[in-house]
Amino acid sequence: MKKSGKKLPKFKNEDEEFDFWSSHDSMDFFRETEELQEKLHISRPKRAKQRITMLLDPRLKTALQKIAAEKGIPYQTLIQMWLREMVKLEIKRRLAF
Numbered sequence: 001m002k003k004s005g006k007k008l009p010k011f012k013n014e015d016e017e018f019d020f021w022s023s024h025d026s027m028d029f030f031r032e033t034e035e036l037q038e039k040l041h042i043s044r045p046k047r048a049k050q051r052i053t054m055l056l057d058p059r060l061k062t063a064l065q066k067i068a069a070e071k072g073i074p075y076q077t078l079i080q081m082w083l084r085e086m087v088k089l090e091i092k093r094r095l096a097f
Contacts, residue, residue, distance in 0.1 A: 007029075007032060008029050008032050061075070064078060064079060
């Protein structure tokens, strides 16, 4: 159901549309929009991952598995989370100097 207000132009291509929206406020055309009936499912794009192999002390692996189980996640995910956290800290530390 369209209502009165500013009319959206027809765009010839994405570049023309990009230029238009770069200089216009979408709220000026809000009345020109229609409500969607279907649900939108938005998800993060999956990042490519690379498989690695590493040897762990059996006691370390057991400890990781226990901690991960308490958190309700696989131990591999826990390792990845901790590695990511430590890399971020190291980068911040290096940038501070």
